[in-house]
Amino acid sequence: MPRDPGGAPGGDDGTHREPAAARLPGQRQGVARVPRRRGARLRPLADAEPQEVVVGGLPFREVVSVTQIAGGVASNVVPDRVVCGLNFRYAGHRTPAAAEERLRELVGSAGELTVLSNAASAPVAVDNPLLRRLRAAGDLAVEPKQAWTPVAEFAARGLDAVNLGPGDPQFAHRRDERVGVQAMSDTLSVLRRFLSG
The missing domain is CATH 3.30.70.360 (Alpha-Beta Plaits)
Structure with missing residues (x-):
């Protein structure tokens, strides 16, 4: 996510x-x-x-x-x-x-x-009820993730998973990689609403 x-x-x-x-x-x-x-x-x-x-x-x-x-x-x-x-x-x-x-x-x-290695992609898990609840907790839109993440490892074991984090992909793997404080705060708020929901 x-x-x-x-x-x-x-x-x-x-x-x-x-x-x-x-x-x-x-x-x-x-x-x-x-x-x-x-x-x-x-x-x-x-x-x-x-x-x-x-x-x-x-x-x-x-x-x-x-x-x-x-x-x-x-x-x-x-x-x-x-x-x-x-x-x-x-x-x-x-x-x-x-x-x-x-x-x-x-x-x-x-x-x-x-x-040398090959890791399968993860399926799009938009129908999972927990995902729907998470989306509602943050008014989040569904978007693709242009990256390989451990979500695929969960999928390989039959578990739906998503990515959710405050990072900005335009800065990923760069010397000036950074995460905004407001983005971290917003993501934390979404997770709190989801967990208390």
């Missing part, structure tokens, strides 16, 4: 959390040979556009991000191999196996894919 600014309950994206490594081969050569460059190929991943998918009435964005890049042998040589860490956020309409297949399609013949 994201309590992002203006937000509230919803489902989770699944993810390959620091999940996959794509080894993209090419041909090593000096940078002076620009017209004949056949270095490691990143184009298939760079061209992958985010896809909007509606699950449980909520719009999720499936996106592949390159999170790490390693390669190269010298500052004047186009590398013959690059290893990219990939993170694929996929919506709840895909099983983990289908998500892996989609990632393999995106990497295609450009390289070799090794999946």
Whole structure:
């Protein structure tokens, strides 16, 4: 249940959390040979556009991000191999196996894919009576959560769960990450009304 600014309950994206490594081969050569460059190929991943998918009435964005890049042998040589860490956020309409297949399609013949982890997404739990009560306690709207959270672990055990917190996702994982005092106070008030309800 994201309590992002203006937000509230919803489902989770699944993810390959620091999940996959794509080894993209090419041909090593000096940078002076620009017209004949056949270095490691990143184009298939760079061209992958985010896809909007509606699950449980909520719009999720499936996106592949390159999170790490390693390669190269010298500052004047186009590398013959690059290893990219990939993170694929996929919506709840895909099983983990289908998500892996989609990632393999995106990497295609450009390289070799090794999946390091794969966590299923959580379903949208809007029909749970406790969720309805929580929403009423804070006049909260249902919104998707563009992240993988432990909600998916509860879902894997057959338990509905949601995210609720004061954090602003635009600051997540940044050096200036922060949470507003008013947002914390508002979230605490919602939880008190829910628990005393």
